[in-house]
Amino acid sequence: MKYFLVAALFLGGIVNSLAQNRIGIETGVTAPLFTVGNSNDAFGYRHSAYMKPTISMSYLRKIDKHVYVGGALGLEAYDFYFSKTQDYKTDLQHFSSYFTITPMVDFGLGSRQYMHIFVSAAMGFLTSFNETTGVYGQGSYQTPDYSYNSSGNVRGFIFRPGLGLKQHFPISRYWHITLSESYSLLATDLTHIGEFGGIHPAYIMFKLGVMRKFHRPLHAQSAE
DSSP: HHHEEEEEEHHHGGGGGSEEEEEEEEEEEEEEEOOOOOTTTTBBBEEOOOOOOEEEEEEEEEEEEEEEEEEEEEEEEEEEEEEEEEEEEEEEEEEEEEEEEEEEEEEEETTTOEEEEEEEEEEEEEEEEEEEEEOOOOOOOOOOSSEEEGGGGGEEEEEEEEEEEEEEESSSSSSEEEEEEEEEEOOOEEEOTSSOOOOOEEEEEEEEEEEEEEEEHHHHHHHO
């Protein structure tokens, strides 16, 4: 949390020195999303994902009529159950949270730009985590033969490129309410399960926020 607060204060402090830009704060929910199919306890994968809250602060600088570049600072989390059954069953309960730095490019659509598409590349730094792995003998899937703390498997750094959509609802000349939805893929493993390999779930986010536009001073615009 302290990293987010320091970075947010720094970001807010530089806004007045910048040209036509947008600064925003958003909060919402996130969840991991697995691409492997569900099966049953006799063979295959099983997983359950849980939604977690998130918060972020963003800054975008306008470089063209419809193009903005910038980034966001945020706090995000992963919370899920995952199991793999082959000759025996291994499962894990996983929780981790990350402070994220996310460069992004944003494209405004239409003349009023009430709809935006953005691409992002989140870099996450581990802030808290907890993970337990259980191992079950063949045919005995109710109670693990043994379990252990596998938190040492959780990655300290993750990289996650993504794509998103954001809707703007103006409430004044400079203030907008925003809704955003995004989907991203982990380019790095988040953790791994026993001998079965790495786990790298996709990630979905739904957020509500407020955005403030900052226009160039008149003397700066006339000088361009």
